[in-house]
Amino acid sequence: MATVEETLADVERPAARDDIDEQMAEASLQAAYPAWTIWCLHGIWYATGPCHLIACGCRRTLHAPRGEGLRDLLAAQRSGGEETT
Numbered sequence: 001m002a003t004v005e006e007t008l009a010d011v012e013r014p015a016a017r018d019d020i021d022e023q024m025a026e027a028s029l030q031a032a033y034p035a036w037t038i039w040c041l042h043g044i045w046y047a048t049g050p051c052h053l054i055a056c057g058c059r060r061t062l063h064a065p066r067g068e069g070l071r072d073l074l075a076a077q078r079s080g081g082e083e084t085t
Helices: 004-032 067-078
Strands: 037-041 044-050 059-064
Touching: 004 037, 004 067, 044 067, 059 067
Parallel strands: none
Antiparallel strands: 037 044, 044 059
């Protein structure tokens, strides 16, 4: 029979792996889109960066439930699209 400490270690281990995956995904997005500030909070991915309108000067924040969705939104912004969530 497992001890309480072993059981807790097993429960905590996947979360640590998820944190590493999240950090790698964040670093990958940041490298691909350096003009944007990217973060994940409570499982929602965010990116704040320049508005796609010429000479607007404002900053906009995009969000998506997954890193891949945020990457798609950022790609749409780069290509001049207006697709946002």
